[in-house]
Amino acid sequence: MPVDLSLYLVTDSTPAILKGRDLCTVVEEALKGGVTIVQYRDKKSDTGDLIDTAKRLHEVTKRYGVPLLINDRVDVALAIGAEGVHLGQDDMRFDIAKKLLPKDAIIGISTSTLDEAQKAIADGADYLGIGTMFATPTKTNTKSVIGTAGTQAILSAISDSSVGTVAIGGINHSNVQRVLYQSQSPKKALDGVAIVSAIVAADEPKASAEQFAKLINSPAPFALTTQAPRANEAEALLHEVPQIVRKMVEVHPLVHNMINFVVANFVANVALSILMVLLLTINRSGASPIMSPYGDEATDLCKFDGALLINMGTLTSESVSNYQKAVKAYNTRGNPVIYDPVGAAATEIRRNAVYQLMTGGYFDLIKGNEGEIRQVWGSSPVQQRGVDSGPSTLDGQQKAKLARDLARRGRNVVLMTGATDYLSDGERVIAVENGHPYLGQVTGTGCAIGSISGCFLTAHRSDRLLAVLSGILMYEIAAENAASKEYVRGPGSFVPAFLDELYAIRTAAGKGDDSWFVGRAKVHEVKL
Numbered sequence: 001m002p003v004d005l006s007l008y009l010v011t012d013s014t015p016a017i018l019k020g021r022d023l024c025t026v027v028e029e030a031l032k033g034g035v036t037i038v039q040y041r042d043k044k045s046d047t048g049d050l051i052d053t054a055k056r057l058h059e060v061t062k063r064y065g066v067p068l069l070i071n072d073r074v075d076v077a078l079a080i081g082a083e084g085v086h087l088g089q090d091d092m093r094f095d096i097a098k099k100l101l102p103k104d105a106i107i108g109i110s111t112s113t114l115d116e117a118q119k120a121i122a123d124g125a126d127y128l129g130i131g132t133m134f135a136t137p138t139k140t141n142t143k144s145v146i147g148t149a150g151t152q153a154i155l156s157a158i159s160d161s162s163v164g165t166v167a168i169g170g171i172n173h174s175n176v177q178r179v180l181y182q183s184q185s186p187k188k189a190l191d192g193v194a195i196v197s198a199i200v201a202a203d204e205p206k207a208s209a210e211q212f213a214k215l216i217n218s219p220a221p222f223a224l225t226t227q228a229p230r231a232n233e234a235e236a237l238l239h240e241v242p243q244i245v246r247k248m249v250e251v252h253p254l255v256h257n258m259i260n261f262v263v264a265n266f267v268a269n270v271a272l273s274i275l276m277v278l279l280l281t282i283n284r285s286g287a288s289p290i291m292s293p294y295g296d297e298a299t300d301l302c303k304f305d306g307a308l309l310i311n312m313g314t315l316t317s318e319s320v321s322n323y324q325k326a327v328k329a330y331n332t333r334g335n336p337v338i339y340d341p342v343g344a345a346a347t348e349i350r351r352n353a354v355y356q357l358m359t360g361g362y363f364d365l366i367k368g369n370e371g372e373i374r375q376v377w378g379s380s381p382v383q384q385r386g387v388d389s390g391p392s393t394l395d396g397q398q399k400a401k402l403a404r405d406l407a408r409r410g411r412n413v414v415l416m417t418g419a420t421d422y423l424s425d426g427e428r429v430i431a432v433e434n435g436h437p438y439l440g441q442v443t444g445t446g447c448a449i450g451s452i453s454g455c456f457l458t459a460h461r462s463d464r465l466l467a468v469l470s471g472i473l474m475y476e477i478a479a480e481n482a483a484s485k486e487y488v489r490g491p492g493s494f495v496p497a498f499l500d501e502l503y504a505i506r507t508a509a510g511k512g513d514d515s516w517f518v519g520r521a522k523v524h525e526v527k528l
């Protein structure tokens with residue numbers, strides 16, 4: 001009978017993860033939550049203890065009709081009659097294990113390269129543990145982090161084989177759907193995900209496993225977000241905005257800006273107005289520049305667990321490869337990435353850049369004007385003159401639908417900016433009518449939304465639509481406040497007033513004062 005690999009629990013008995021609880025109790029809770037296969041992995045215990053614990057675990061897993069595999073130790077599997085083993089590249093050779101174990105024993109093999117995968121298939125492995133998906137504190141001595149792109153390359157090359165496949169490493173509730181979706185190749189997808197800490201270390205392993213099972217088996221292919229729509233979605237979201245702004249102020253998020261030189265100074269000033277820390281330096285590590293167009297630097301910068309903004313306003317012949325390196329580094333670490341495809345439809349070179357970036361990386365948020373979003377969508381693109389959107393041919397419902405469909409396709413969040421902003425996570429569509437016409441008369445005000453969104457996506461990771469909505473509202477209400485000042489006579493006097501108003505909201509939010517928000521949001525949900 002084929003093994004159900006969909007929710008694969010790998011155990012860990014270290015105090016940081018098991019937290020002194022009884023392993024069998026934790027595993028039983030996880031089984032109640034929907035785990036479909038269990039691997040007992042214990043690197044420290046003596047053989048006698050391994051056998052005792054494996055025996056107890058087996059009694060539990062048998063009650064739930066779920067196979068128990070033993071990590072590395074064929075002798076322990078034989079001793080307790082486990083259903084199989086999981087072997088790494090440095091463990092017992094497959095052919096020897098095959099000879100020792102019963103005929104129907106399940107044997108899984110760890111693979112991180114195509115060669116390893118092909119060899120394991122040729123040997124007759126039942127499934128491959130493909131990883132490391134994302135860097136993880138649970139196992140720091142992994143060979144290589146391959147992300148969804150590396151996993152997809154392996155799946156694509158082995159698509160003729162019926163071998164089972166699970167991804168492992170750094171998988172949690174917020175990225176599991178993205179992992180499954182982004183790793184799939186046209187002919188082969190992952191059969192499941194292998195999880196350690198997100199279940200074993202969870203306060204409630206049963207609830208954690210249940211949530212994984214729900215996300216993995218979700219019938220809606222677009223349901224990357226775990227948020228179900230509510231009766232009055234806009235109102236429910238607005239309720240949470242002030243506390244998200246407070247959280248952003250407290251968290252001091254860092255944003256790595258790969259931004260065009262025309263607006264870099266303004267965007268830095270906007271970000272400084274809303275953050276307590278300097279945007280241009282990472283003060284915790286000395287003075288590394290964070291406005292860095294140099295792709296190789298992302299390998300270090302992504303370790304600060306902030307967001308990456310790709311703004312392709314001033315594209316050069318080297319930009320795309322730099323962007324690709326940075327996106328890969330942030331995707332691999334699972335940190336938020338924002339794409340602002342400035343001028344996407346303006347030239348053939350930009351259209352190609354959009355294609356290359358969209359096919360090679362994952363963006364948590366795509367933000368652009370109507371022309372840019374239409375180009376990213378790919379059908380009926382419009383010719384942009386410069387970076388402006390050009391004349392709109394879409395009504396409000398059509399814009400909302402385009403934002404929703406693009407977010408659905410990419411399992412991410414899309415923000416289409418304009419007099420009315422349309423924000424969607426593929427499920428919910430929110431229209432925002434705050435802001436002021438002066439914003440459209442100052443270069444960089446649109447680009448700064450990308451950076452602001454990065455701050456909020458970093459600070460609030462559980463609901464990306466709510467995070468971006470909070471950022472837009474803070475930004476656009478500040479613009480309204482600035483424009484209403486008596487001394488503001490036009491775009492020139494607007495800019496300093498705007499920075500002051502962002503700063504004023506940040507200061508108020510930092511003191512727990514939410515009055516800046518009361519009655520100010522002009523937001524409604526768009527029903528499609």
Ligand SMILES: Cc1ncc(COP(=O)(O)OP(=O)(O)O)c(N)n1
Binds near residue numbers: 091111166
């Ligand atoms: C399902 C699954 N995939 C990969 C691994 C890693 O196994 P290995 O390479 O042997 O490393 P250790 O687990 O021994 O540290 C796994 N255990 N399970």
Ligand SMILES: Cc1nc(C(=O)O)sc1CCOP(=O)(O)O
Binds near residue numbers: 130132137138139194
């Ligand atoms: C056991 C293991 N093997 C890995 C590999 O890459 O082969 S990563 C890993 C640990 C995965 O733990 P978590 O789900 O807590 O990130």
